[in-house]
Amino acid sequence: MAYSDKVIDHYNNPRNVGSLDKASADVGTGLVGAPECGDVMKLQIKVNPDTNVIEDAKFKTFGCGSAIASSSLATEWVKGKTVDEALAIKNTEIVKELALPPVKIHCSVLAEDAIRAAIGDWKKKQAAAKPVAAEAK
Amino acid sequence: MSTDVKTATPNTLESTERHAPDGIKLPIYMDNHATTPMDPRVLEEMLPYFMEKFGNAASRNHPFGWVAEEAVELSRERIAKLIGATAKEIIFTSGATESDNLAIKGVAEMYREKGNHIITAVTEHKAVLDTCKHLEKIGFRVTYLPVQKDGLVDLDDLKRAIDDKTILVTMMAANNEIGVLQPLAEIGKICRERGVIFHSDAVQAIGKVPVDVNKMNVDLASITGHKLYGPKGVGALYVRRKNPRVQLVPIIDGGGHERGMRSGTLNVPGIVGLGKACAIATEEMATESCKLAGLRNRLRDSIMSRLDEVYINGSMEHRLPGNLNISFAYVEGESLLMGINDIAVSSGSACTSATLEPSYVLKALGTGDDLAHSSIRFGIGRFNTQAEVDYVADRVVDTVQRLRELSPLYEMAKEGIDLKTVKWAGEAH
Numbered sequence: 001m002a003y004s005d006k007v008i009d010h011y012n013n014p015r016n017v018g019s020l021d022k023a024s025a026d027v028g029t030g031l032v033g034a035p036e037c038g039d040v041m042k043l044q045i046k047v048n049p050d051t052n053v054i055e056d057a058k059f060k061t062f063g064c065g066s067a068i069a070s071s072s073l074a075t076e077w078v079k080g081k082t083v084d085e086a087l088a089i090k091n092t093e094i095v096k097e098l099a100l101p102p103v104k105i106h107c108s109v110l111a112e113d114a115i116r117a118a119i120g121d122w123k124k125k126q127a128a129a130k131p132v133a134a135e136a137k
Numbered sequence: 138m139s140t141d142v143k144t145a146t147p148n149t150l151e152s153t154e155r156h157a158p159d160g161i162k163l164p165i166y167m168d169n170h171a172t173t174p175m176d177p178r179v180l181e182e183m184l185p186y187f188m189e190k191f192g193n194a195a196s197r198n199h200p201f202g203w204v205a206e207e208a209v210e211l212s213r214e215r216i217a218k219l220i221g222a223t224a225k226e227i228i229f230t231s232g233a234t235e236s237d238n239l240a241i242k243g244v245a246e247m248y249r250e251k252g253n254h255i256i257t258a259v260t261e262h263k264a265v266l267d268t269c270k271h272l273e274k275i276g277f278r279v280t281y282l283p284v285q286k287d288g289l290v291d292l293d294d295l296k297r298a299i300d301d302k303t304i305l306v307t308m309m310a311a312n313n314e315i316g317v318l319q320p321l322a323e324i325g326k327i328c329r330e331r332g333v334i335f336h337s338d339a340v341q342a343i344g345k346v347p348v349d350v351n352k353m354n355v356d357l358a359s360i361t362g363h364k365l366y367g368p369k370g371v372g373a374l375y376v377r378r379k380n381p382r383v384q385l386v387p388i389i390d391g392g393g394h395e396r397g398m399r400s401g402t403l404n405v406p407g408i409v410g411l412g413k414a415c416a417i418a419t420e421e422m423a424t425e426s427c428k429l430a431g432l433r434n435r436l437r438d439s440i441m442s443r444l445d446e447v448y449i450n451g452s453m454e455h456r457l458p459g460n461l462n463i464s465f466a467y468v469e470g471e472s473l474l475m476g477i478n479d480i481a482v483s484s485g486s487a488c489t490s491a492t493l494e495p496s497y498v499l500k501a502l503g504t505g506d507d508l509a510h511s512s513i514r515f516g517i518g519r520f521n522t523q524a525e526v527d528y529v530a531d532r533v534v535d536t537v538q539r540l541r542e543l544s545p546l547y548e549m550a551k552e553g554i555d556l557k558t559v560k561w562a563g564e565a566h
Contacts, residue, residue, distance in 0.1 A: 003475065011475055017543055034561035035507035035546060038469055038486060038495070042545035060545040064471035064486070068543065117562070 003065055004099035010069035015076050018058040020044040025129055028122025030114040039063035039107065041071045043114035045078060045086075047122055052083045059114075066104040070094050070111035083119055160524045163479040167529060169459060169518030170313050170341060171483060175410070176366035176519065182413040183368065186406035194403045195394060205405045212412025219415040220339075220358060221349035222375050228395045229408055232372040233340040234264040235388075236359035237307075239374055239399065240336045241268045243385030244305045244357070245277055248334070252302035256333075258282045258290050258319075259501045261309050265338055269307075278302070284501050287452035288317035296327055305334045310342035310358075314485065314498040314514055315451030316460025318346060325354030334383055340364050340372075344418030345426060345457050350375055356383045362407060366519055367414030371407030374399075425519060430458035432517050432526050437461055439530035444537055446550075450485075450499055450512060459517040464499075464508040467547035468540045473513060476536035480529050485512035507546075507556075 003011070019042075022029045027046050033039040040063065046056040057075035061068045073094055078086040094100070094108035157163045166174065186208060194209045196202025213224040230236045245255065257269055259281045269279045280298045282290050290308065299306070306328050311318050321337060328335035336357035339348055343358070344365035350358060361372040376398065377383045391400025441447050446466040462485075465473065470486030485496030486509070495509035504512075513533075517526070541547040546556060 008475075011472070014543060019548065031545065032562045035510070035556060036505070036561075038506075038510040040545055040561070042548075060543055060548060062467060062544045062546045063469050065475040067469075068472060113562075 006098050007065055007069040007100070010072040010098070011065045014059075014068060014072040016056075016058050016072065016079075017060065019060065020046055020056065020058050025049075025125050026122075028118040028120070028125065030117025030119075030121060032113045032117050033063070033110050035062065039067045039110055041067065041110055041114040043071060043074060043111075043118045045118045045122060047083060054078050054081055054083065054086055063107065063110075064104070066098065066100055066107040067110065069098050070100070070107045071114060073097060074111040074115055078115060083122070086115055087119055089115055157479075158524070158528060160522070161528055165480045165521075165525050165529060167515050167517060167521060167525070168481045168483055169516035169521075170316070170364075170514065171516065172363045172369065173366045173518050174520060175363075175368060176414065176417060178417060179367050179410045179413045183406045183410040186409050190405075192405075194405055195392070205403075208409050208412075209403055209405060212408045212415075215412040215416040215419070216360065216373055217375075219348075219419045220343060220360075220375060221351050223378065225396075226350075226375055226378050228374045228376055228398050229403055229411075230372045230374055230399055231370055231404070232363075233262075233338065233359045233361035236361070236372050236374040237262070237264040237336075237338050238268050239385060239388055240357040240359060240376075241265065241305065241307055242272065242388055243398070244334055244336070244383070245272050246386035247384050248304040249277075252304040254278045254280070254300060254302040254304065256280045256282060256295065256298050256303060256306045256308075258284060258308055260284050260288060260312055260315075260317075260498045261307070262313055262338055265307055265309070286503050287455070288312060288315050288450075288498075288502055289452060289455060290319060290324075292320065292323055292327065295324060299327070299331050299333060303331070303333050305336060307336040307338070310337050310339035310348060311346065311457050311460075312451070312498060313341050314496060315462045315502070316341070316457035317451040318342065318455045318457065320455075321348070321353040321355060328356075329354040334381075341457060344415065344422060345429075345459065347422070350377070356381070360411075362411040362414060365414045365418055368407050368410040371404050371411050373411065426458040429517050429519075432521060432523060433459055433461050433515075435523065436515060436517070436526045436530055437463075439527065440533055443534045448504075448508060450502060450504055450508075461515040461517070462499075462512060463515075464504065464512040465537045466508060466511060467544045467550060468511050468537050470511055470513060472540055473511075473533075473536055476540065477529075477532045480532060482516070483514045485514065486510045 020027045030043045042060045044058045045054045048055050057078050059071045059075045061071045091108035091112040190204050192201030192205035194205040213227045216227050217224045282294050334356045337355050339358045340361045356377040358375040363369040387398050394400050448464045450462040470484030485499050499509040
């Protein structure tokens, strides 16, 4: 199977590999996929509570080269965006950027799912934190 | 014969940025179950049969034909000698897929009055499984025996499966993915006692480990050239001529070549090559298998002494000398192949197969899908060296370590999370 140069670059030099503190209120964690299916992505974001801008993003991926590249690219793209802007990222843009062949489109779908799951987790934490903040007044 | 695990090849054969250590030429070919490079001695013997000795072996009335026929008969003898048969029992075909089809369909049609039941195993090659599936559609009954955790069939299962309608047992000698050797002699004995014809797809075993059709009571055996350092596109089927005499209905009709069992002008250069490859194997198999087992064990020990959570798939004891099939937990196979792209090996990962399903052979052993996705098949062959094995081991260990640092599963396992208890979002698909 021939990989595009961009996939090879992300595979050889993955961006933003690592983990953020998943217990932190500012951090959202998305864990998508399943080992039985051959792909698991963990994508984490750290959001500025005042501006809703994603200040940091990290990933770890179990999967093929295209899955690694899709999640690596996703962390690059969400960084510096607001949460709403990040939610607008479409898997088709990832497909285009990495020139993924049809059999690898599911990798881009999983990366989009990972972004949504991370943001969803962060929003859940925000919602849970609010009543506590109100009570403190 | 095609294999079901697909090969990852480097993007270009020349370009590898990596500096090759002294004495090693990159890329390294270590996928000898998919195909083997041709032995130069084989090519040398074939060459005259393309140009100056071009005759048709079926031309009975001039020297061009006689020369070709003489070469074909020498090959028949050489192949027969390697498996303990006689020359008249060797039928030439286009390769193992055709041999498997001819054996199974040929027996089914010839003996359908006697019975309609066929027994095989779930880990057989697709050339056997899909042929059996075809026969099921036209009224035959097929039992697909499971295998044990080590990849071997349970002989008691086989005994129980045979009934008065059973006409054929087809069981491979060596598996193309895990290299596991089925107990042919024991299977042959059971079949003989019960009066059932025994076919074996022996392409991976012949020339690598001793196969003797009489000692093992094999009635039909499939052979191919390109798995034993011969040419592609040529194979043979051993068909027992006495005790018992096995008859086949041909699947290719025509001029009545090969005693009516396989019509078509013989591929003389290919047949010469197959014969030479068998002659070399007869001479060198004992020393070669010893060398290959040494290299294979060196590769295994070098990898397993440096990495944890590495699992060997299939029996180590009943195994081809050059085969190693291992799963690297928490690392997906295709990404591993991508990391070692100066080495040609195969993976059982779904990502490397056309069907997007992980290896059915590994699943049959009870290997979980996660570990099937993480499997790599190394096939060490005649032309691999110790320096190559050491280089491959180093590259595999480095790449697995790098990918595990990238793997959320490895991180979770290190945190003490039992991955089997995690509710995965993707499980619904």
